[in-house]
Amino acid sequence: MSRSPNPPEAADPRQLRRIIAEDPHWLLSTVPSLSNLCLQSIVNRFEERPIWEDLSPVHKDFVQERLSTSMPLHVTANLIHDGVYWKRCCEKWGGIRDLTHYGNSWKRMFFEKHMENMIELFIPDVTEPKTFVEMVPLCKDYIKRLNISQLLPPVTEPQKEEEEYGSELVIENEDGPSMDHFDFNIMLDKLTNLEEFHVVYRVKQCGLNFQCKMFEMTHRDCESLAKAVKSCKTLKILRLNLSHMEDTKCRLLVKYLLDHPSLRELDLSHNLIGDKGARAIGKLLNRSSLETLNLCDNNIGGPGAKALAHALGGQAIGKALLNNNTLLLLHLGANEVTWPSAIALSKVLVQRSTLKSLNLSCNNLGVDGGKALEEAMSNNSSLTECDIRLTEVEEQSASFVNQVVWTNQSLEQRRHARESKTKKTSTAVY
Structure with missing residues (x-):
């Protein structure tokens, strides 16, 4: 028998072997288990x-x-x-x-980010509110904080001219939008675990479409927000910044915040609140359990010749503090607070021991205001922070105030050390 001129090539020896030890990347494909x-x-x-x-x-x-x-x-x-x-x-x-900001919960992080994104992209009269009605039951148990960095206004169509000769501009939708921004009444009262709420009425990255109304809340916005906050009985922290809130809106908001059962921190910094708004907040201090109040960069107190009359706003807060036993931090920096307000606040430092931090920086307290604070601090042992930079206070008064603050800080640290030691001893005994 003659042999074939082209004998078949030998099979690849690697295919006949079950283990290829010399190849570190070799892996035998196994049949997946039934459970998998x-x-x-x-x-x-x-x-x-x-x-x-x-x-x-x-x-x-x-x-x-x-x-x-x-x-x-x-x-x-x-x-x-x-x-x-x-x-x-x-x-x-x-x-x-940072997961620690969400109680080390991925689920909470997801639902808070998801809800924030939905609110920030909501367009009045375009986005269906029912999407929130459907979403709230799914996420209400996992949301503890909302940080809303923008709120979109309604879409306004350009005005159209009629074709007839001499016609005037006609707006097609005479009734206007049903809401100016997102209405938090839709869902805030249903978030039963919400504790922190931060909101800014503005539009990010608006570019050449800039309009002033994009950066302010309307009266209708303020009323709907106030009602929503009142309905949220678990809320502890409310921050409303950079939203052009003036006296009328501030008084409306305070009206709904009176006697709130859980509110502990109120931040209305970087707005346009004046004396009437400050007097309303003074009333709130007597009918709430606020521990932190931040009103920096507002218009509390007045400029020029009306400084004394406009300072009534600051004095109103100072008088309210005389009847308040819960406030720990007060920030009135960058306002128009003058020496009468400083005198009113000095009485608080003498008669009340609950206040721990006071910021009056960037105000015109003057020499008299500085002396009033100096005299008050000589009888105070609780204030551990007092910022009076850029207030036209004499250097001697500022130095004395700072020295008392440092002494109070040392006393506070020693007290905490004793309490910690006592707690450890009690734990060891039991």
């Missing part, structure tokens, strides 16, 4: 038939690592616990924040 195949089937059909509670912790981890982050929230929100899945959802949004 079942779990992958659960992942693929999770939206149609979500199976979760019957899985073991190990199997839940398997599902969380593979489940699509585009899964509808009505399926996952109240079913999947805090873990890898919600971390992946946060990563999808881009830019993971």
Whole structure:
């Protein structure tokens, strides 16, 4: 028998071997286990038939690592616990924040960011409010803080001219928008765990579309916000900055904040609040449990020849503090506070021991105001922070105030050290 002129090539010896030891990257493909195949089937059909509670912790981890982050929230929100899945959802949004700011909860971070994004992109009379009505039941248990950095105004169409000769401009929609910005009454009272609420009425990156009204809250905005805050009984911190809030709006807001059961911090800095607004806030101090009040960069107190009359705003707050036993921090920096207000606040420092921090920087307290503070501080042992920079106070008065503050700080540190030592001793005994 003749041999074939072209004998077949020998088979690749690597294909005949089960282990290739000389190749560090070699890996034999194994048949997946039946349990993994079942779990992958659960992942693929999770939206149609979500199976979760019957899985073991190990199997839940398997599902969380593979489940699509585009899964509808009505399926996952109240079913999947805090873990890898919600971390992946946060990563999808881009830019993971400090987890400790969210109680070390990925789920809380996701839902807070998701709600903030929905509110910041809401366009009045364009976005359907029912989207929030549907979302709130899914996220209300996980949201403790909302930080709203912008609120979009309604879309205004250009005015159109009629074709007839000599016609005037006609606005098609004579009734106007149903709301000026997002109405927080839609959902704030339903967020039963909300404790912190920060909001700014402005539009970010508006570019050449800039209009002044993009950077201020309207009277209708203020009323709806005030009603929403009043309905949120768990709220502890309210910050409303850079929103052109003046006296009328401030008084309206305070009207709804009176006797709020849980509010502890109010920040209305960088607005246009004047004396009438300050008097309203003075009333709030007597009918609330505020511990922190920040009113820096406003118009409390007046310029020029009307300084004495306009300073009544600062005096009103000072008089209110005489009847307040809860306030720990007061920031009145960068206003128009003058020496009569400094005298009123000095009486507070003598008669009340609860105030721990006072900021009067960038005001015109003058020599008389400085002497009043100097005399008051000689009888005060509780104030551990007092900022009177750029206030036209004499250097001698400022030096004395600072020395008393340092002494009070040392006393406070010693007191904390004694309390900590006593606590450790009590723990060791039990």
